[in-house]
Amino acid sequence: MAKVINKAWGYRYVVLVILWLIYIINYFDRMAVLTFLPFIQKDLNLTPVEVGQLASVFFFAYAAAQISAGFLADKIGPKKVMYIAITVFTFVTALTGAVKNFTQFLFLRIGLGLGEGHHFAPAIRAINNWFPRKERGRAISFFATSWAVAPAVVPVIVTNISFYFFAGHWRPVFYVLAIPGIIGIILLWYFVKDSPKEMIDKGRLSKDQDIDDKNESPNENYSREEKRKSYGLFLKDFHFYIYTLLLFCQLAVYWGTTTWLTTFLVTQHGFNIKEMGFLVSAPYIVAFFAMMLGGWLMDKVLYRMKPIALIGYIGSIPVLWMLGSVENGNTSSLLFLLLLVGFFVNLNCGSIYAYLPKRYPKNVVGSATGLANGIGQMGAFVSPLVAGYLVKVGTNGTQDFGGVFIFFAAVSALAAICAIFLKENQVTTVANPLMNKEEHLN
Template identity: 55%
Template sequence: MWGYRHVILIVLWLVYIINYFDRISVLTFLPLIRADLDLSHEQIGFAASIFFFAYAVAQVSAGYLADKIGSKRVMYLAIVVFTAVTFVTGLVRNYTQFILLRLGLGLGEGHHFSPANKTISDWFPKSEKGRATAFFSTTWAFAPAIIPVLITYIAAAMGGSWREIFFVLAIPGLVGIAILWYFVSDKPEEMLAKGRLSQEEYDYIKSGLVTADEDNVKKLGIGVIIKDPSLWLYSLQLFCLLAIYWGSTSWISSFLFEQHGFSLKTMGLLASLPYAVAIISTMLGGTLMDKVFHRTKPVALISFLAAIPILIYMGQIPKGSTNLLILMLILNGFFVNMVWGVIYAYPQMRYPKEVIGSAVGLTNGLGQLGAFISPLAAGYLVHKTAAGISYDNVFLMFAGFAAVAALVTFFLKEEPFVIKEDDGNKQEASASL
């Protein structure tokens, strides 16, 4: 049944695409930035990783602020900061400036995800969380699929310069601020009062939310869930997935440009392939969760186990084997990205909505440390052979992360978490549907 909750979801999707335009543009042009600023592979690896360190730190404060002052306000802050930093990136002249801007971009964009995820949690019942979260998750498939192609063609039309792109990207940021202000609210109650949300849809949404005794949850705060072992197992699972995704996303352009020797335009086209396929597989994963398995673990296991051999072989494909490379890029994009909607629906299904911002902020903050470590480690694993530069050890590392994620998945608990307060009165509040 179509409703205003889907309008909210589409706006969140569009605004997050704008977020991705900024970060993917930097990663796409890393080979050119490295040459322009005369940087080493190790320096580029650190520059790619330091963004995720700042991003990880920002997750915790973003989730807390979303619970305390509202998701919409925090997303406003995020968009203003990352739009300004992106514009200034076109002016960077040395390594120190580049690192400072990467930190600024990470802090800005890091305050965007948790509030967006909390908004989805507040607007969609359990029976739709897999598909809603999967649709939102296609942003990190759709954006990398179109952005490298679009910006490399624009850059080529501008004479091969990468700097002007970042000036242009300030415009979508302003558009994002406008549509967020007009269409989105933190709670369904606000749109019900404005007449944009029907009473029928409001009742449908509220009947399917994971909730608990609100006064008890507010009193205990994040303490209600930090003793849950599955919270930490889930954080490790997310750590591994983000290490694979952002490690490969950070280096895919350099892998194609250096190991396989493709031109700028061809590199941009091939770099987008895994993400074009991911749009389909991400929605498939969410649908399988909602309609077939009604659980997160089966889809996660399919994703991680299938990714292991694909990642192992990716870095060993001989130069000149373009058709084989294309096939592996497609398979990699399909299986690695199948799990996105499922993995980010997990906290929404397990924890009450009153603390979901803090839960997502904490777990995503810990998970983003994988995105910090992976590109940095990859910079040291790139090595020279008689045939040229090789990334085989880099993809072996990604396969190892997939194996750990598959193992951790077996031990996750999926039923709603029961909240207990041991204050002498032995009060108990159960997360329920």
């Protein structure tokens, strides 16, 4: 018989850490591409517009996958969906090292987007299954720090692997990145189940007062009418669509800056591969603390996302605007603005995803998250593409990103406007047959 784990209340933190580590592995794959993008651009002789297209097509596939991922997580359970996701994106990442031209790269980017796009919503659903409502803001904010930790460490790690082991070549690094993917599959298989109830039923987890007996199983069967009424809670909610537009803007700014930052540092400011690796990591070191601060403020101080969002978006406007106009050689100002961008752009990155679990009952959170993130990820699709057209290429091959960062600042302003109109009270209705007592009382 499998060993029973005592203190069931604490095991949810083990699950959270494992999900966090696996999502960092997810980011290793996509961030490695973005880190080496200026060098891939040179080797494959790509124009800025083609680079923007390659970045955007990933997010188009990623966005499409979000929708199916959410519904699959609710139907067959988040663990199975995450298994599929990790297997696909690990395989595609290894193939990236052999890419020869724009067309091959385009198809690989689509494959990577489809694989990684089936990871996020199931992870959120798993966290929602394991954590009570009062802790979800902090739990999801901690999970969201993977978006800060990975961009902070990946550029440094992959550029050093390339520099010290492969004489500055980028292709072999992608073969090496298959190893973390295999580790992620093993961690998911051994440590994670869809819910505490599943582990208790299998004798892997002891039962105590902190385990909610009413946690829904992701494979529970409900009638079509019950499901229709349940999904109507968010599909008929106007503020769900305001939130989705807010998420669109958030992801447009986050992934727009993340996609083009390495190219900006190399082509506009002339940094080499080692210098670029350090500078591109700097904003994400600050981002980790910004995300944790946002989650703490939401759960313990403000109890709402809106004020956190307003601080983040309004603060992003001037620092993004100024970042694009920093003069060459002014490294201290550049670093200072990069740190400010890391703080303001990421302050709401964790708490924004706690909005849906706090507003809607847990049985529809996977579907609501998948749909909202699927539409919202179109911001990540549009932003790098638009930015590619805004890059000014000089006669000597230099590139100017001033217009790009003005565009990111304008999108932040739109996000702030959305936040003003967003309502955050919990949606409850006696017409919802799946609403359990816990959802009414919290």
